[in-house]
Amino acid sequence: MRLSRYFMPTLREAPADAQIVSHQLMLRAGLIRQEAAGIYAWLPLGLKVLKKIEQIVREEMDRAGAIEVLLPTLQLADLWRESGRYDDYGDEMLRIKDRHDRDLLYGPTAEEVITEIFRAFVKSYKDLPKNLYNIQWKFRDERRPRFGVMRGREFLMKDAYSFDIDEAAARKSYNRMFLAYLNIYARLGLKAIPVKADPGPIGGDLSHEFIILADTGESEVFAHGDLVEMGAPGPDIDWDGDLEPLVTQRSRLYAASDEMHDAARFEAEVPEAKRMTARGIEVGHIFYFGEKYSKPMKALVTGPDGKDAPIHGGSYGVGVSRLVGGIIEASHDDAGIIWPDAVAPFGVAVVNLRVGDAACDEVSERAYKALGEFGKEPLYDDRDDRPGAKFASLDLVGIPWQLIVGPKGVAEGVVEIKRRATGERQTLPLEAALKVIAE
RNA sequence: CGGAGUGUGGCUCAGUCUGGUAGAGCACCGCGUUCGGGACGCGGGGGUCGCAGGUUCAAAUCCUGCCACUCCGACCA
Missing domain, CATH: 3.30.930.10 (Bira Bifunctional Protein; Domain 2)
Structure with missing residues (x-):
């Protein structure tokens, strides 16, 4: 979605x-x-x-x-x-x-x-x-x-x-x-x-x-x-x-x-x-x-x-x-x-921090598509909004994972994943990040 | 159902005591600058002040009645 x-x-x-x-x-x-x-x-x-x-x-x-x-x-x-x-x-x-x-x-x-x-x-x-x-x-x-x-x-x-x-x-x-x-x-x-x-x-x-x-x-x-x-x-x-x-x-x-x-x-x-x-x-x-x-x-x-x-x-x-x-x-x-995975409305949020940036858009779309295919019910945050506002609302609604796509990471070929329950973060290449979320 | 309290833009609230042009922040719309943890500037739109009576030159404000909602108690997935 x-x-x-x-x-x-x-x-x-x-x-x-x-x-x-x-x-x-x-x-x-x-x-x-x-x-x-x-x-x-x-x-x-x-x-x-x-x-x-x-x-x-x-x-x-x-x-x-x-x-x-x-x-x-x-x-x-x-x-x-x-x-x-x-x-x-x-x-x-x-x-x-x-x-x-x-x-x-x-x-x-x-x-x-x-x-x-x-x-x-x-x-x-x-x-x-x-x-x-x-x-x-x-x-x-x-x-x-x-x-x-x-x-x-x-x-x-x-x-x-x-x-x-x-x-x-x-x-x-x-x-x-x-x-x-x-x-x-x-x-x-x-x-x-x-x-x-x-x-x-x-x-x-x-x-x-x-x-x-x-x-x-x-x-x-x-x-x-x-x-x-x-x-x-x-x-x-x-x-x-x-x-x-x-x-x-x-x-x-x-x-x-x-x-x-x-x-x-x-x-x-x-x-x-x-x-x-x-x-x-x-x-x-x-x-x-x-x-x-x-x-x-x-x-x-x-x-x-x-x-x-x-x-x-x-x-x-x-x-x-x-x-x-x-x-x-x-x-x-x-x-x-903090929704338990079993009842979370969406399994993961793909957070595009720079909507309109070609590289961020491309990586986000790819992540969104792949997570959908894994059956993780991704929510793609493609709102044209500031990062802070996105993080705050996604934390509020409690999506278990955030896959964060930002311009700095994308330039280095990585994305960040964050676990809502623990706040634990990892910076990984997209494929590896998808694997972690797909378990 | 007994007791207490609150109703003012979508949200949080000020204004009510002491009647005199309806306000702020957030949200929303436009433009611009921003952009890794709820940005900033300028401009703008939106409210029969819960409803109905009454008092008054004049009522969000005072009076009466009603309605809705919240909290405390006795009952319940």
Whole structure:
């Protein structure tokens, strides 16, 4: 992409409305534009990042055996009356009437819809287990939206729903999601901690929140240090095998967010040297809810004994749009965003310091073309602007590499490459520089 | 929803107390000089001062109502 033809409206100063660093940087780097409280337009750069995160989430869901569907944003109120949640949900649910005066709502989540679909088609235990997921915009009319996309009213969420014959089978589905989530965050370049969450009225221990570490995060986490070092299990585990050891290896270690924290237990269970206190952001939540929806909505399957029974369900959410802010909170410096390679909107910026100079233009064009062929998604800064302005805006938007073409270097047959994350620079002949960036 | 605050060119803000010709910096347009970390000079364009009433000879400024947005609290991917 040629920057002169692109749409990347950066701001030198942060709008006064933005309080936290990710929100400020998202506005300054031209990722989003606020249209109303908690409602944002996604501009080209922001959309690219959002799509990349979405794709990583999708790939890891697929790998773990989940199947993608696309559910509507608008849902029928009658479905929610069946589950009993229509009246419970309160003012957070955006209620709408259509021209026939029918009650609709903009979905804040999709347990009812997915249960309705499931019960329409699945009748036998032989068709279980199933896990269906959906990456779709949700709306929750928060009393107080804030922090940019971290707590918007409209947000993109991946929500998966598992269906199993009994609790033991549901636990296996839960384990798959537990591990898939760790893989997602690892691929996004994040350190994530699964913490036990309030299981709610269902009880049991099958509810975890996933918190990514960021110094500016809003919640405090207390955890066993090994939990972070252990990291994600990786993609090559046997997804159909027994995942329980991998899960318990992690879930038995102490981890709690501030509201669930028990200082006495923390000190008793975790040796002093391993006690970790950090700040973080909740970016995922998984839980098992048994027959909560299948019973009232009559999502029944016939078991091996010939009797019908409600399926055991679980649901698994990832805040996709929130992750954009979360990644920035975890990865930025004074100059701007530092995108992990996996989600960067462009892989490399070709910085032509002297647009109009025949030699600089020629080398820049060559680099741009080659990097495109390597699949590095180059952004060619061909703006007729001063070097300082180019560096500042490219640092701000966080492109992982800069390949800098200046008149002095070109005269000597070299270019410079700079790594955004470390500031590390190398001066090399073009071919060698391309090789480094192409890895 | 309770409490606090803010609305003035695209952005950051001054001007409001004490009513009297709407301002600055950045951004934008033109010309020129510049050109390795957000340049400089000269010239220029752009604002129903959130909206609606009211007071007044005169309202960004005072009064009333409304709206929007932000922050603090209780809830949440």
